[in-house]
Amino acid sequence: MAKKKAVSLEGAVKTDAGLTYKGVIMEEVDEKCEGCERIAAVEGGKYCPTYAQPARKWAHGVCNFATHVRAEVDKTGAVKVNPLKASKRAARGR
Template sequence: GCGFNGGTCHIVIEACEGCQKATEYSSGKYCLIFPDPTAKWRLGNCNMATHIKVEEKKAGKVNPLKASKRGH
């Protein structure tokens, strides 16, 4: 059982739908990692979410004069 907040975990929120960490039980759908999914999404994306793709920033143009001085 979950020992969070008086012995009960919180059911996943809509933002968790599609995540592989969310598991269905007879009493509802719960996160395997965090007992309170709402708290993880409050400040932005959940860092353990498997259904969100993070876009990587592309490297900007490199100045060839400075690149030659770096020493590879």
Template sequence: MAKKNAKIHALDGAEMTAEGLSFKGTIMEPVIDKCEGCERAIEVESKTYCPSYAQPAVKWAKGVCNFATHARAGVDKEGKVKVNPLKASKRAARGR
């Protein structure tokens, strides 16, 4: 039995290979600088990996990563809050 206070490691069963960290048949890439400060990041053998996504650079390519615990994507470049157009039309129809 495991201890009650022991923290469950999200990458249990992962092993280092010549290509990188292998977890369930997927090669995990180390996190990028934009991921620094995220609570999900886990350090394995002196490198930090994201257990939520194997290629963190791809998640940040088009904006903010939706798994990031330290960043929000709510405001666009002009400072306006992004609104889903479908939800906006439904609110307008109800008179809100």
């Protein structure tokens, strides 16, 4: 059973243009979103309640709201993406 999420897309409506939520067209999540706890399944698709266009969040690096990975900048200035362990996720909630 999926955990009940704090943010849902309740009331989202599927239209010819795509899923709309509060007047905004929602795009399906990016493949990089896979594993993120924020993903919400609606009408057979996966959507992000936080961003209408998840792919855009990843176009400039790492989504800052992702629950499954975190970006770290190393000494050379390169961005590294690290998977988060469940325990670290819990600690983040402090």
